[in-house]
Amino acid sequence: MKLVGARLLLAVVAVGVVLAAAEGFLRWRSPDSEAFGAAQELPWIRDGADRGDVFTVDPRFGFRPRLGNEVYDEYGTQRNEYGLEKTAGRTRVLFLGDSVTARRTLVEAIAEVYGGERFEYWNAGVESFNTVQEVAFYFEYNAAIEPDHVILTFHLNDYETTPIAFLDGEGRVMVFAPNQPARRIQPWLFEHSRLYRLWLGRVRTRGGDFAAVAKEVHESLRQLRDALREQGVRLTVLVLPIMKRPEKWRPHERYLRGHVLKFLDREGIRHFDLLPPLREAFDRGVPRGDAWHPSAEESEVFAEYLAERGLLREAGVGQ
Secondary structure (H helix, E strand, C coil): CHHHHHHHHHHHHHHHHHHHHHHHHHHHHCCCCCCCCCEEECHHHHHCCCHHHHEEEECCCEEEECCCCCCECCCCCECCCCCCCCCCCCEEEEEECCHHHHCCHHHHHHHHHHCCCCEEEEECCCCCCCHHHHHHHHHHCHHHHCCCEEEEEECHHHCCCCCEEEECCCCCEEEEEECCCHHHCCHHHHHHCHHHHHHHHHHHCCCCCHHHHHHHHHHHHHHHHHHHHHHCCEEEEEECCCCCCHHHCCHHHHHHHHHHHHHHHHHCCCEEECHHHHHHHHHHCCCCCCCCCCCHHHHHHHHHHHHHCCCCCCCCCCC
């Protein structure tokens, strides 16, 4: 019996030595940013000289902007001219989204069409946020401004789960978007073990689980819809296309667009598909942005299209 126990202990020690050696080898050969196919890093956060001042690690969102500074107020919205107390006769509109929202081009185009007499435009856009993060950020911070209308911009790359974020040895924010639901991943091991990342990428995930990630995204949208409906707050989703001619889209991009539109239809969530005005912008020959961000001119076409279809309504009108 003692011999069996000794052999078992020896085997455990041997396995531990092999794992430690493998971990050491991967650390020697691989940078901190190597995810081995288990996730996709957002290197612009790591490489940005001032990102440590703008973003911070927060397990609830993976990462988020620092609040209470010159960029974001304590409610998680970009600084603006409005006070927290509502003005009679004005509808408070809150925009949620990623870089398209954060860079303000679309928000400003909509504000230009509708003007500032009857509406306030609050911007809670955050670079590289996805829908899961945006909804969590709303409930944690943005809801305090008590909007009358929430407009969420949904990009086709928003089918992502809560990212994993941590500080590397130099104090830089490292952010990884996993290709599995976050609840399936151990954040501490992902941060500290290259071997764990290799196992996730090569054995566990095998290309990811889109269905599970999409389920998380859809659950977040339902949660937002139900909470706003209970409070009498209007919700609208703007489905952003890839900013390329549709015939140049990849099959997966076409699939993602159809997938989110079917979901929104099925769930009764008010939404606008911005592919038709994108086609119009191409026909007009307006200056173009990049594949993910509309130019100011394209945003103006989007805003005109949305206004013609009654995007905004005054508080108490047609709620």
